[in-house]
Amino acid sequence: MAGTEAIGDGDVGEEAPANEGFANGYTFFRSFRHEPECFVPTFPPLQNDLLLRTARGEATERTPVWMMRQAGRYLPEYQEVRSEHAFFDVVQTPELAAEVTLQPIDRFPLDAAIIFSDILVIPQALGLEVEMVSGKGPHFPNPVETPGDLERLVDPDVDDTLGHVFDALTLTRQELEGRVPMIGFSGAPWTLMAYSIEGGGSKNYKQARAWLYRHPEAAKTFLQRMTDVIVEYLVGQVDAGAQLLQVFDSWAGLLGPKTFRTFALPYLEQIVDGVKAEHPDVPMIVFAKDAPYALESLAETAYDVISLDWTMDPQAARLLVGEKAVLQGNLDPCALYAAPDDIRREVQHMLAGFGSQKHIANLGHGMHPDHDPDHARVFVEAVREQSEQMRTVS
């Protein structure tokens, strides 16, 4: 990673050093990515660093806002791309991933872009086949059913197998032209293990949970395999242009305090520590969905931001995490089905709960395919306007 430390920390006003060959940008970067000593991608200066400053715990003039799954099926322009390209084709083609990543940025006054990808690229990199079945979600034709199946896993060359995400990040950040920072992300080991064992979505993920009791040592082996890849993957994302990282433990809510401490927390810690060893200044967000029991212990890790789903009371969460952590969240995505004035009232309630500082406004989970884009706009604009007003008043 030598020579790349400066990339992606996203300081406003950081001018790109002169770099011959950058004119033909993305193609050039792609071919040289494997030789970071020879080439460091440079990017236009960042014009809006509100999210990064907030994530670092600095006092800010307004609450930054973005939306999980802000690029996606609720946008007609995304549907248009998908009408011609399969889901994983979009993920694996940097030009397409960049295009859909920028769609919500072109449409709404958001404070961040998040790279269009999927958490299941990690199991894919480990050699597991994953299909996206229309209307059903992810499907593993050959899930990891027994500990013996772990022998099927490969040790991936992260640059080879996940280079498309790095390329997508670099290209998108160039095309962003510094408007907002670029978020990279990964699934967390437990969540990825749950999908890999269950073979897709599931009512209660009992096969995966059964492993924790039946095969605890094999589970740890599996989790460690994924952790090692995730660290390299996230470091690579920062090298490629990501300025902030989020780790999604979407199925943390299936665990309890004891199983979380054993099978989730140590790996989440390894990830933040491993990434920060390479990129100490890149803020990192952890989202352990449906796991309020995890808040206190997450606050003791090196994650800068703790993301809350909509079931958590912001004030109760603040009591648990203490004053230091920045919180992210947490409007119920279903609140966007309400009439615009009701959405504004819900935003007001949310902002009042979090207070005017150390908060990144977001939904408590991702956008739904049947959301009205105009209602997403109401949410984003309401956060901007109301959070500015909160500071004027106070």
Next chain:
Amino acid sequence: MAGTEAIGDGDVGEEAPANEGFANGYTFFRSFRHEPECFVPTFPPLQNDLLLRTARGEATERTPVWMMRQAGRYLPEYQEVRSEHAFFDVVQTPELAAEVTLQPIDRFPLDAAIIFSDILVIPQALGLEVEMVSGKGPHFPNPVETPGDLERLVDPDVDDTLGHVFDALTLTRQELEGRVPMIGFSGAPWTLMAYSIEGGGSKNYKQARAWLYRHPEAAKTFLQRMTDVIVEYLVGQVDAGAQLLQVFDSWAGLLGPKTFRTFALPYLEQIVDGVKAEHPDVPMIVFAKDAPYALESLAETAYDVISLDWTMDPQAARLLVGEKAVLQGNLDPCALYAAPDDIRREVQHMLAGFGSQKHIANLGHGMHPDHDPDHARVFVEAVREQSEQMRTVS
């Protein structure tokens, strides 16, 4: 309800008054159920009232234990009944419901029986068709999609539409011969509304959650309709022989603190207050699954027992609910996939978390169809042995 107050409070040693005609028991009761002044069913004296004493907050010599969904597909003898009868046929035929209710009691040293039924009998009573699709779960061919669909609901005669459950309770309690107390139950209004709108199980129940924001007044109408029926239904269950009641808000975890306060809590309160107005001595359990945010407010209601799912830390829950409430739970059902010695260790951890009093041991959710009955036995026996030891030591 005049004349029936004495039924079902389950005091040990309460002798059945002489009652001519009771000899031919169940058939007699069934024909007289509509005239409670003329006939009050009487039952054999209760020999094990440990659960009832614990639920009332009394100090006990051992921790009582039962398992949610203890009658069900994991038992070969249940499978045998189901090989000849459809799910709702078993629910609607008192002799069959009684038979499967007693199966786990005959097999394991449990401290309670819970009537075999389904929470969806309430939407059925309101006129909604519900099928149980093998391997998929419940399915509503005509779900409640819009507020206009509420006009399709009927005002049921609870005795007519749900009398089969009352009959099953009476028959089962007779056949129980006082071995353990009989638990009755109902789904909670929000959970039943979620199923009725979604038309069955769902990934995120977003149609139902959308109602809370799009049609809040219609949602309240729907919830109130269900609440009124539930109160009458639970009162009727006690009249028929239930000695303890549990209200299952299985989808409380889809709500947040604010929507819970508006759309769940008021109806849960009406239920406990309405039932206790008729039967003040019947202990009532509330199970708001995946809703730790709800614990504090539930502790302020008249429910005697608060049931915890496996994601909640017993000690953290105790801090939230205070000293008064009895807690129930909460072993991860998936822990029953572990080897027997590991199950015993998990039980030890659970019992240590709850302490030796004011605790009803249970799973954090229901048994799974692929559980090994022998492992259920390990759980039940471990609770009995270890909780007795805890009291000897302390």
